[in-house]
Amino acid sequence: MAENKGGQAIHVLNGPNLNLLGEREPEIYGTATLADVEALCREAAEGAGIGLTFSQTNSEAELIGQIQAARKSAGIVINPAGCSYSVPVLDALKACTAPVVEVHISNIHARAESWRAETLTTSAAVGVISGLGVEGYRYAVRFLCDRNS
Template sequence: MSPPLIVVLNGPNLNMLGVREPEKYGTATLDDVEALCAETAEEYGLAIDFRQTNAEGELVTWIQECRGRAAGIVINPAGYTTTSIAVMDALLAVDLPVIEVHITNIHRREEFRHNSYVSKAATGVICGLGVTGYALAIRAMADLVEQDEE
């Protein structure tokens, strides 16, 4: 039997990690984040599918494809956090555990970043811990998947 699949989705501009505002987002690249997620998933007996897009419609399609395929979703919706009802609706429709991740603490930033549509569909939210938040999300997802299997 294959290990449970966790889909790790990344929204717009995260392909610029490492060069975009390193004082806020750090110097780790998206490739570094993917390696961290792969290592953490392996440690917990999970498989991952790691993706990034700048297109809202593509992100919605990927979320929909998780239904019946994945055990859970880890998502950093980036700029779609505060704007995309479509992403929220897709997450609600797939009926899977969802962990929302943000590299920065969105609650310490500009006020428009404080309201997350995605949080309304998320099982949990991790923010402000840098890219380590991804590893914590996968660890938490391992616990959620184990609970679902019991």
């Protein structure tokens, strides 16, 4: 894994059900798989000479542990998915000194369920990318790479 000057990597963290990308509601989330997302993130980070770790969990507790482990890293890209409404996940993100970029594949503000736009975790992020499909991950990684160059 390539690392930046400070020896830190960008962490891409994915919450519940994202392991089903490409299968689950493709009319909303598209047909790209989580492996496709990982490949585009690695390409973006490697092009900038920065290391990248990539993970997915269906467990809120495990996601909190991953956030805590990454809290002093070069940056965190997080798609908290259903954990976007979790106070413990928000508190873990607020404990980070690493910049956090929140990503949502769908446009959560245009979804039929209005509650989807009321994420708690957004308040801990330096920026949010929503509705650009899996390309949003690439943009988030590039943003953090630029911050670390």
